[in-house]
Amino acid sequence: MKAVKGKRRVGVHYDSCYERHDTGDFHPESAERYRALIAAMEELADDVVRVMGRTGLPAEVMLAHAPHYHDLVYLDVESFADKLRTGDTAICEESYEVALEATGGVLECVDAVMRGEVDRVFCAVRPPGHHATADRGMGFCVFNHVAIAARYLQQEHGVGKVAIIDWDVHHGNGTESIFLDDPSVLYASLHEKGIYPHTGAAGETGRGKGKGTTLNIELPGGSDGALALEQWSELLAPKVEEFEPEFLMVSAGFDARRGDPVGGLKWEDETFAEMTRRCVAMAERWCGGRMVSVLEGGYDPAGLASAALAHVEALG
Numbered sequence: 001m002k003a004v005k006g007k008r009r010v011g012v013h014y015d016s017c018y019e020r021h022d023t024g025d026f027h028p029e030s031a032e033r034y035r036a037l038i039a040a041m042e043e044l045a046d047d048v049v050r051v052m053g054r055t056g057l058p059a060e061v062m063l064a065h066a067p068h069y070h071d072l073v074y075l076d077v078e079s080f081a082d083k084l085r086t087g088d089t090a091i092c093e094e095s096y097e098v099a100l101e102a103t104g105g106v107l108e109c110v111d112a113v114m115r116g117e118v119d120r121v122f123c124a125v126r127p128p129g130h131h132a133t134a135d136r137g138m139g140f141c142v143f144n145h146v147a148i149a150a151r152y153l154q155q156e157h158g159v160g161k162v163a164i165i166d167w168d169v170h171h172g173n174g175t176e177s178i179f180l181d182d183p184s185v186l187y188a189s190l191h192e193k194g195i196y197p198h199t200g201a202a203g204e205t206g207r208g209k210g211k212g213t214t215l216n217i218e219l220p221g222g223s224d225g226a227l228a229l230e231q232w233s234e235l236l237a238p239k240v241e242e243f244e245p246e247f248l249m250v251s252a253g254f255d256a257r258r259g260d261p262v263g264g265l266k267w268e269d270e271t272f273a274e275m276t277r278r279c280v281a282m283a284e285r286w287c288g289g290r291m292v293s294v295l296e297g298g299y300d301p302a303g304l305a306s307a308a309l310a311h312v313e314a315l316g
């Protein structure tokens, strides 16, 4: 491990074990996209620290999921189902194990930051997580790693307030629903309007005690990164400032990039780099620099690799 004096230490986590989650032929959330991403991560300079993962525990999954949902995933995989019975999520006989590895990988990144080994980490895992609700897997997602990590930060590390910024092209309905009435977790999403999962209207702002700690920014299909950055300045930045988080998590999907086969926005690599720099500035201001970003979508393999590289380079 190399640390440059005066500079924040950046970590990355990736592992070929995540390729074992086999979604079948012609599925956009493929091992192929992940291999392209790994190849890009291997090009990174030596002063980026590789954080190694671990297997997550069922009890950790249950920090954000109902026990019966954890058991349902296990049983569906054990019975050789090709998709979760709760929704459009392809699985194979290794998917339960791989999903636990992915949760553990994210928690290990959180631990590495809290132990002070690194300041910020990009954690590249699959299957993704932000559509998974407390009791339902959907949208290619099995366990909601970011939601689990937020609860883990609070329960294992005594962190009070966690902000989750979600810039995947899709609304993270799972994460929103898990924290809808929780004032200790801010969920702020920028996403394309009118696409899957058809949630995340601007009027959804939280419920009960959590009123005001959910923010949804809907962007018109075909719009570019300039509009997203403008909305960020107008709506997202003041919301985070008002919240004053102690730890920053990012649901980092790259399917808003120009050319993505699933998303309809036209963000550039520089859009992701600028959003990253803004997150870094927020983390520096309120969180002692502490920030963990987690891969969600991004379905053009070359585009995903390029945008994720721009993201990690901007973390430093």
Ligand SMILES: [Zn+2]
Pocket: 168, 169, 170, 253, 255, 296, 297, 298
């Ligand atoms: Zn997405």
